């Protein structure tokens with residue numbers, strides 16, 4: 082299989098996986114997904130958000146937590162899913178600002194658009210597209226945020242170059258994502274469950290930061306890390322595997338349970354910040 086076909090196949094597997102996870106999350110009763118039950122969002126923040134977006138959040142952090150997004154600014158969320166961080170950003174930028182959610186999964190775009198319409202978010206729009214070719218003008222956004230998405234992109238350097246292209250000079254990036262402190266073994270790299278679960282596509286933290294610097298970003302730094310223990314690593318792998326197996330019957334590879342212990346402490350959710358220099 083050539084490189085392009087391989088990449089497209091991977092993207093389609095991710096789309097299928099997240100279409101199914103969205104469907105399942107909407108069927109669950111209650112109002113909180115596992116990610117929002119954790120330390121990512123303040124209870125008050127979540128209470129003010131559309132419950133459907135909260136219920137269908139799949140992030141690994143809160144990219145807006147320390148981002149100083151101001152009224153009137155334009156924010157772009159790469160891999161916006163059902164829109165949780167876009168709706169949060171919409172409150173910060175206010176009626177004079179603008180939020181664009183970008184996602185490559187049509188079901189996510191439909192759900193997020195429906196929520197925005199029903200809840201009257203007139204300053205938020207959702208666009209279908211991939212992170213390595215964003216349907217967004219050059220130098221047009223003040224903030225780029227992203228929550229647990231770039232690990233899923235087959236060509237990460239291309240995503241960083243795109244992020245740099247669409248950002249205004251002086252703009253800022255705030256991203257939560259899974260990175261590693263080890264090279265993952267081929268058995269894991271090749272597992273589609275582990276890929277959709279945000280583990281197999283994760284790269285070493287230093288490589289991730291270097292990709293950003295290569296794209297032209299400055300002041301690239303990790304401002305916090307949430308290091309995963311065995312239980313969290315197991316969730317990354319097993320929850321996705323169960324969803325995929327029982328839905329489409331796809332991704333029924335060998336169990337990755339034996340690897341879990343080895344990854345504990347060597348995989349984490351990093352909060353990464355960067356700036357596009359005023360003169361580049």
Ligand SMILES: C[S@@+](CC[C@H](N)C(=O)[O-])C[C@H]1O[C@@H](n2cnc3c(N)ncnc32)[C@H](O)[C@@H]1O
Nearest residue numbers: 138139140160161162184185186211212228233
């Ligand atoms: C783990 S979920 C996170 C969703 C959302 N950020 C949140 O916090 O709930 C990953 C999302 O990224 C999208 N995605 C994955 N790879 C992508 C890519 N290369 N380009 C655009 N969207 C992508 C998926 O469709 C999915 O909605």
